[in-house]
Amino acid sequence: MLLPRLQPPLRTAVKAIGRSSQQACLNEAFGALAIRGGGPSISPASLTFVRHASHAQQGAVNKAKDGPGKRLGAKKSGEQYVIPGNIIFRQRGTHWFPGDNCGMGRDHTIYATEAGYVKYYKDPERHPKRQYIGVTFERSQVLPLPRNSMRRRKLNMFAQKMETAPIEAPRPDLFLATDGSQAVVIKETPVEQKPLKLKSGYMYRKSNWEIGRAAERAKIQVKEFKPRDRWAAWKKTIKRRAANREKRVVGGKKTKKKGRKSMSRTT
Amino acid sequence: MSTCQKAARPLTRCLQTPQGSQLSARSIRTFTSSPRSNEEEAAVESTKQPRVWDPLTVTSKKGEKALMKSGVMPIGSRRRRMAIQTSDNIPFEQLPYQCFQEGLTVLKEDRAEKIKLIQTERLRISNLQALDPSKLKGGEQVKHTRLESMRRHLEYLKIQADRNDPNIKKRFEDGDGDMNKPIYRFLADEQWRKYQRRQIVQRINQLGIVPDVLAHFEPSAEVRLAFRSRQVEHGGFIDSRVSEVPLRLKVQVFDKGERLVSIVVVDSDVPLVDSDKFTSRCHFLAMNVPLSPTTTSIPLSQLSLEQITLPWLPPFAQKGSPYHRYSVFVCEQTAGKIDTSTLQSLSRDDFFLRSFKDKHSLKPVGMSIFRSEWDEGTAGVMARAGIEGADVEFRRKKVVALKPKQKARGWEARHSSAKYRQLWRGKKPFALKR
Numbered sequence: 001m002l003l004p005r006l007q008p009p010l011r012t013a014v015k016a017i018g019r020s021s022q023q024a025c026l027n028e029a030f031g032a033l034a035i036r037g038g039g040p041s042i043s044p045a046s047l048t049f050v051r052h053a054s055h056a057q058q059g060a061v062n063k064a065k066d067g068p069g070k071r072l073g074a075k076k077s078g079e080q081y082v083i084p085g086n087i088i089f090r091q092r093g094t095h096w097f098p099g100d101n102c103g104m105g106r107d108h109t110i111y112a113t114e115a116g117y118v119k120y121y122k123d124p125e126r127h128p129k130r131q132y133i134g135v136t137f138e139r140s141q142v143l144p145l146p147r148n149s150m151r152r153r154k155l156n157m158f159a160q161k162m163e164t165a166p167i168e169a170p171r172p173d174l175f176l177a178t179d180g181s182q183a184v185v186i187k188e189t190p191v192e193q194k195p196l197k198l199k200s201g202y203m204y205r206k207s208n209w210e211i212g213r214a215a216e217r218a219k220i221q222v223k224e225f226k227p228r229d230r231w232a233a234w235k236k237t238i239k240r241r242a243a244n245r246e247k248r249v250v251g252g253k254k255t256k257k258k259g260r261k262s263m264s265r266t267t
Numbered sequence: 268m269s270t271c272q273k274a275a276r277p278l279t280r281c282l283q284t285p286q287g288s289q290l291s292a293r294s295i296r297t298f299t300s301s302p303r304s305n306e307e308e309a310a311v312e313s314t315k316q317p318r319v320w321d322p323l324t325v326t327s328k329k330g331e332k333a334l335m336k337s338g339v340m341p342i343g344s345r346r347r348r349m350a351i352q353t354s355d356n357i358p359f360e361q362l363p364y365q366c367f368q369e370g371l372t373v374l375k376e377d378r379a380e381k382i383k384l385i386q387t388e389r390l391r392i393s394n395l396q397a398l399d400p401s402k403l404k405g406g407e408q409v410k411h412t413r414l415e416s417m418r419r420h421l422e423y424l425k426i427q428a429d430r431n432d433p434n435i436k437k438r439f440e441d442g443d444g445d446m447n448k449p450i451y452r453f454l455a456d457e458q459w460r461k462y463q464r465r466q467i468v469q470r471i472n473q474l475g476i477v478p479d480v481l482a483h484f485e486p487s488a489e490v491r492l493a494f495r496s497r498q499v500e501h502g503g504f505i506d507s508r509v510s511e512v513p514l515r516l517k518v519q520v521f522d523k524g525e526r527l528v529s530i531v532v533v534d535s536d537v538p539l540v541d542s543d544k545f546t547s548r549c550h551f552l553a554m555n556v557p558l559s560p561t562t563t564s565i566p567l568s569q570l571s572l573e574q575i576t577l578p579w580l581p582p583f584a585q586k587g588s589p590y591h592r593y594s595v596f597v598c599e600q601t602a603g604k605i606d607t608s609t610l611q612s613l614s615r616d617d618f619f620l621r622s623f624k625d626k627h628s629l630k631p632v633g634m635s636i637f638r639s640e641w642d643e644g645t646a647g648v649m650a651r652a653g654i655e656g657a658d659v660e661f662r663r664k665k666v667v668a669l670k671p672k673q674k675a676r677g678w679e680a681r682h683s684s685a686k687y688r689q690l691w692r693g694k695k696p697f698a699l700k701r
Contacts, residue, residue, distance in 0.1 A: 083666050115666060148482040151475060157587065157661040159540045 078120050079139055082112040088133055099123070099134030100143060100152075114154060119143045191217065324352040359433060374431045381428035388421045426453050446560035449523065456521035459489050470502040470636055479535050480547075480594050480620050481631065488633030490597055491517040504590070505582070505637050508644035511651070513551070513567040513579040518558060518597050518633060525559040527600045529629055530567065533620055534582065536591040538661065549618035550593065552577040554605050558597075576610050581648050586641040587661030594636050596620065598629035 072090045076082055089096050089110040098104040099121065101114035112118070116135040123132055123144040134143045137152060145152070191214075196204040215222075226232060320330045322342045326349045331341050341348060357363070360371060395414055400407040429435050429450035436454075438444050444451030467486055471477055477484055492499040493515040499505060516530065532551035539546055553574050556565060567579060584591045605627055624631065649657040674680070682690055 081669070083669055086669070148478055151478050153545050155538050155540065155543045155545060155661075156664050157538065157540065158664055159659050160662055162586065162658045162660045 076118045079117050081116070082118055082135060083115045084113050086112045088112060088118055095131075096120070096133045097127075097130050099132030100145070101135040102133055114156075117141075324348055326352060359437070371433075377431065378428050381424055385421065385424045385428065388417060388424060392417050392421065422449060425449050446519075447523070452521045452523070452560055455519065459519070459521070463489060467501050467635065471634070474502055474592055474636060474638075476535075476592065476594055476634070476636060480533060480596075481624075482621060484631055484634065486633050488521065488597060489517075489519040490595065490633035490635040492595060492635045492637060493517070499635070499637050502636050502638060505639055506644060507581065507583055507639060507642055507648045510637070510639065511581040511648050514595065516565040516567065516595070516597070517563050518565060519563050520558060520560055520632065523560060525557055525562075527555050527604055528558045528632075529554045529598045529600055529605070529627075530556060530565070531596045531598065531620060531623075532579075533594050533596070533618060534591050535594065536589060537616075538585075538588050540661075546616065547618050547620075548580075549577055549613075549615045550580045550582060551575075552610075552613070554600070554607055554610075573607065576607050576613060577615060580615065580654075581652050582639045583645050583649050583652075583654060584639050584641045585645070585656060585659050585661060587663075588641070590638045590640045592636060592638055594620075594634055596631050597633040598624060598631045600628070601630050602628040 070090075072092065074089050076086060076088045082088065087109055088102070091108050091110075094104075094108050096110055098110050099119075101112065101116060103111055103113050105111060110133045112135045114135050114137070116137045117139045119134045119136055119141075121132055121134060121143040122130070125147060126132070126144070132143070136143060137154060141152075191206065191210050194206075194210075196206060199205055199207075223232070318330075318333075320334045322334055322339050325331055325334055325341050326345060331345075334341055362368075392414065395410065395417065398410070400410045403409050426449060429448075435444075435450055439451055439454045444454065446452055446455070464486055467490075471484065471486075494505065494509050494512060495515070497509060514532070518528075520526075530551065530553045531549065534548045534550055535545070537546045537548045551567065553567065553570050554576055555574055556570060558565070582591065582593050620631075623629070646657040649655075675683075
């Protein structure tokens with residue numbers, strides 16, 4: 001870094017300013033010096049730039065970057081037995097491409113999707129330049145497989161008898177193979193007879209939708225609300241008041257009856 | 268204009284308007300002693316005949332409703348019908364636009380040239396056919412190749428002659444093209460190759476039909492599937508109850524002539540638990556089915572019993588098994604009619620199309636695919652078809668980990684061996700008195 005260096009006359013001037021520090025900041029002192037105009041004129045030629053031999057930043061900035069090693073490379077060698085999920089090769093970019101029974105992750109990691117033996121190979125018919133990693137089921141199998149041959153696949157499953165017989169809910173919209181004239185009727189078990197299901201919160205209860213349709217099942221008729229029908233609203237009010245009165249009587253004599261304010265007619 | 272003129276303006280206007288001419292003889296009664304009702308009745312009767320609506324020109328909603336009620340649908344959009352109704356209906360090629368007519372003249376001249384070329388080519392072919400092969404340098408082989416080449420060129424010229432005709436283009440686009448004519452076959456093939464063929468090739472590659480079922484396959488005929496009225500997308504999943512009935516095929520070939528085809532439906536994902544593999548099964552096989560560019564519809568349920576070698580087995584997939592791919596292949600019988608009596612003992616299981624087609628010299632020309640998974644109706648379908656195994660469920664085998672189980676950690680784990688039996692909980696160490 002080149003540092004500007006002040007000439008001796010200026011140095012003494014600055015020292016003088018420092019001694020008699022009327023101004024708070026040195027910058028302001030320099031400013032005052034310039035304004036006064038007196039004294040030696042500061043020309044740009046009087047500032048010299050100096051370069052030292054070595055500096056602190058030399059070591060850090062211009063050094064080649066090198067961090068801790070990321071342990072890339074092959075994790076499974078050729079003809080080694082792997083299971084699905086095993087990582088075979090870690091890489092930056094695709095030095096190797098996924099071949100048979102292998103997949104590639106988001107950071108281009110090659111991993112096995114089937115249990116078998118790892119194979120490193122080239123397949124010029126697939127791509128002239130690329131190299132692949134694949135997994136075979138037999139150690140002696142050579143990749144790439146012959147052109148247009150059937151793919152080798154493994155079931156990897158076992159058969160088991162189902163615990164409950166497969167129940168088929170008949171669908172009325174689909175045709176019956178035997179006879180299309182009969183209509184399919186779905187019989188629903190009544191809600192009361194249905195067993196209670198275990199719900200969230202470890203409660204055995206009916207489903208909310210079943211509870212919601214209770215009024216429909218009980219065939220309760222409700223009159224439609226008409227917003228500006230004061231006659232119906234008044235009738236409802238009368239009914240509600242009567243019910244409340246009855247409730248109060250039934251509730252007990254301890255409850256205080258609030259006396260209704262009667263409208264006194266002014267004559 | 269004076270005030271009186273202004274005042275009388277409505278009246279004068281009324282008198283000036285030709286409303287008088289619109290008045291019918293009915294309303295203007297001349298002096299007569301007979302009652303008015305007689306005339307009115309006659310008038311009403313004459314208008315009682317039902318109005319006939321033309322499906323090409325009907326525009327009113329009332330007319331459309333009346334037509335649809337009678338069972339006839341109006342043709343085209345309302346705008347089109349209005350245009351036909353109000354225009355002069357000049358045939359397309361006679362439209363009076365100068366550039367258009369000049370263009371048509373140029374095309375007509377070109378067509379005339381091509382027809383001349385077709386005639387000369389035909390003459391050349393007949394001359395070459397009549398020629399003795401010994402007179403040619405190369406003999407029969409050269410004559411044959413030359414004839415083939417000339418025939419190909421003739422077909423090319425036929426198409427070039429008709430290609431620019433706007434009426435042919437219109438007829439093809441309306442679906443009225445006669446597939447016995449080469450130009451319509453050519454246009455249909457071109458349209459198929461633009462999109463639908465690309466789609467089926469994509470599905471073949473994606474679903475791995477080519478390496479698994481056949482080594483090589485290039486579609487040259489369009490195949491469309493449907494179950495009853497439900498169209499099937501290439502590679503789409505079909506409910507087991509829907510595919511319980513036999514397929515309906517729609518096959519369009521683009522080369523002329525009638526030929527005999529075989530139809531094969533193969534399931535290439537039948538699981539085998541014992542050998543931990545997959546095998547193939549044939550769900551349908553029909554042979555000696557006639558097919559031509561004009562006969563496109565093949566309902567499999569309506570084929571004769573002689574043609575059907577293996578009747579329709581409903582597709583089914585057991586619970587937990589991966590999806591099954593069903594490939595429907597239409598194969599040309601290059602050796603002519605096949606004697607189906609030799610195929611009576613053919614088994615459905617372990618059916619491989621690769622060997623079957625080589626044995627009977629079949630050439631696959633078109634195919635389509637659909638897939639099937641386990642659903643609620645599969646059990647019923649299997650029961651009705653008499654197939655066992657509806658209550659079988661496939662479950663994944665547990666993969667044994669290569670890594671040994673992690674060692675137990677902690678003080679308890681480290682001090683649980685016999686070496687530390689003094690420290691075992693609940694047991695006091697027996698201290699020997701020395």
